[in-house]
Amino acid sequence: MGKKIISVLSCILIGALLVGCNQKGKTKDLINDENKDNKIKVMVSIYPLKEFTEKIGGNNVEVNCLVPDNMEPHDYEPKTKDFENLTKSDMFIYNGLGMESWIDSVNNVIDEKKVLKVNSSEGIDIRKEGELIDPHSWLSLIQVQKQCENIKDALIKLDEKNTQKYEENYKKFKDELNSLYNEYSGKFNQLEKKDFITGHAAFGYLCRDFGLSQKSVENLYGEGEPTPKQLEELVNFCKDNNIKNIFSESLASPKVSKTLASEVGADVVPIYTLESNEDNKGYIDAMRENLERIYDSLNK
Ligand SMILES: [Zn+2]
Structure with missing residues (x-):
């Protein structure tokens, strides 16, 4: 009797092990x-x-x-x-x-x-x-x-x-x-200003989504600082468009952004490209902050 129970138990055990293995095998x-x-x-x-x-x-x-x-x-x-x-x-x-x-x-x-x-x-x-x-x-x-x-x-x-x-x-x-998206689509639609300045040209898709426009210190691939002539054009653009914030990414030439900001009397404001883990922020939170900051800068 005792033996029978043990053998039944072993069967169950072996069965359970086999099932376990099967679930692990993908x-x-x-x-x-x-x-x-x-x-x-x-x-x-x-x-x-x-x-x-x-x-x-x-x-x-x-x-x-x-x-x-x-x-x-x-x-x-x-x-x-x-x-x-x-x-x-x-x-x-x-x-x-x-x-x-x-x-x-x-x-x-x-x-x-x-x-x-x-x-x-x-x-x-x-x-x-x-x-x-x-x-x-x-x-x-x-x-x-x-x-x-x-x-x-x-x-x-x-x-x-x-x-x-x-x-x-x-x-x-x-x-x-x-x-x-819906929240900010409504907000941006009500603004007249549409232009903002970034570190590298990472926000083209975001601009397309919301009818905005970016000008950048570096190009699409985060390469190259602007020539003196390009910097002068950026300075003039900021002055003509009353740009009050220059967005700057932690990984792309903050120095040029600072120079530009001080030339035109604007503030340097951080923005997330999310190309790397920045400030341990989740995607939605980081995007919300980006949109809020861009909105604030255009609403001045
Ligand atoms: Zn990039």
């Missing part, structure tokens, strides 16, 4: 074999994609970012160690649109059967400046919704059984994005 061969726990290991290229993936994936994902905190991503190049970490991931999410100038070197290294590669900006409404593609799509509350949808779809592809959870998290975040 749905597709795409999942990297080296991952032993049941979280999806995601590598993203730049910081905002980390937060989007965590928002949608919740506890089911472990996300790392290739570009280290406090590094200007336009200057980043992956190191050998980065490639090693990348090949151990289940998924690699990048922004696309030329934000990762080094993307071809990654494509040569990762095995697409093991690491699912996700171009998060696929299908967005791309903005161009002349011939150049503007990579800063995550600064659009509208375009970022498509990027999050792509991330959500990729998570579902690897982990179909949690489809409902990913759909719900995505919808919740999308609602937050839309609500912030």
Whole structure:
């Protein structure tokens, strides 16, 4: 009798262990074999994609970012160690649109059967400046919704059984994005002033969303300080348009912004490009602060 109970118990135990193992083994061969726990290991290229993936994936994902905190991503190049970490991931999410100038070197290294590669900006409404593609799509509350949808779809592809959870998290975040957009769309529509000055030309998508216009100290890729002639033009523009705030990013030439501000008697005001983790602010909070500060500067 005793033996019988023990053997029944062992069966249950072994059964439970087997089920446990099965749940850990993930749905597709795409999942990297080296991952032993049941979280999806995601590598993203730049910081905002980390937060989007965590928002949608919740506890089911472990996300790392290739570009280290406090590094200007336009200057980043992956190191050998980065490639090693990348090949151990289940998924690699990048922004696309030329934000990762080094993307071809990654494509040569990762095995697409093991690491699912996700171009998060696929299908967005791309903005161009002349011939150049503007990579800063995550600064659009509208375009970022498509990027999050792509991330959500990729998570579902690897982990179909949690489809409902990913759909719900995505919808919740999308609602937050839309609500912030609607709030400021109404506010900006009532303003006559539309021009503001930034550090590097990162806010083109944001401007397009709200009918605003940016002038910048540095170009689209955060390169090059202005020539004396360009600086003079900026000074004249600020004076002609009664510009009272010069926005400055922590990672892009604050010195020039300060010079400009003192020339025209304006204040230097911080703005977040979200290209890196700044002040440990979440995406929605940082975007709300950006919009509030731009609004205040145009409302003077
Ligand atoms: Zn940038």
